[in-house]
Structure formats: structure tokens, C-alpha cells
Amino acid sequence: YLMGLGSHLYWMNRLALWGILGFAGYLVILRNIFKSFIRLFDQEFRSYYLLSLFSVVALGLIKNLAGREIYAVLFIVIPGLYFHVRLGKK
Numbered sequence: 001y002l003m004g005l006g007s008h009l010y011w012m013n014r015l016a017l018w019g020i021l022g023f024a025g026y027l028v029i030l031r032n033i034f035k036s037f038i039r040l041f042d043q044e045f046r047s048y049y050l051l052s053l054f055s056v057v058a059l060g061l062i063k064n065l066a067g068r069e070i071y072a073v074l075f076i077v078i079p080g081l082y083f084h085v086r087l088g089k090k
Contacts, residue, residue, distance in 0.1 A: 008063065
């Protein structure tokens with residue numbers, strides 16, 4: 001219930017809700033997931049993925065990210081576009 005209330009800055013809201021240890025654990029989980037994705041991509045697409053990741057982090061610094069859609073884009077849509085293009089070239 002309290003997860004969506006009064007959260008103008010997404011990352012600061014997570015830090016306030018979970019504390020330093022909970023937020024650090026959250027960042028470690030996200031880092032491990034993103035590192036595994038980055039290893040799958042070639043050098044050219046890796047820079048685009050890092051750019052999209054940076055844009056989501058920057059967006060979370062200035063506003064609330066509003067749910068699961070952002071994570072679905074980072075975890076499913078963008079890698080799916082990469083593999084769709086790679087499978088289409090063969």
C-alpha cells in the first residue's frame with residue numbers, strides 16, 4: 001500500500017522504503033541481471049542497451065517510474081528486439 005504513495009523520485013523512494021541494506025540488495029540484483037544481458041549482446045548493440053539503461057536510471061532520478069512497464073521494456077522488449085534482428089539476419 002505504501003509503495004506508491006508520495007514518491008516523486010523513484011530511487012529515493014526505494015531507498016526510503018527499504019533502507020540502505022534493502023536498497024543495496026535491490027541494486028545488486030539489478031546489476032547482476034543487467035550484466036547477464038550485456039554479455040549476450042554484441043558490441044554495437046551493447047552501447048544502445050547501456051544508453052537505454054542510463055535513460056531509465058536518469059528518469060528515476062527525476063520522477064516516479066510508475067510500475068512494471070519500465071522493467072518489461074528493459075528485460076523483455078529491448079533484448080527481444082535484438083534477438084529478433086539477429087535471427088532475421090540468418
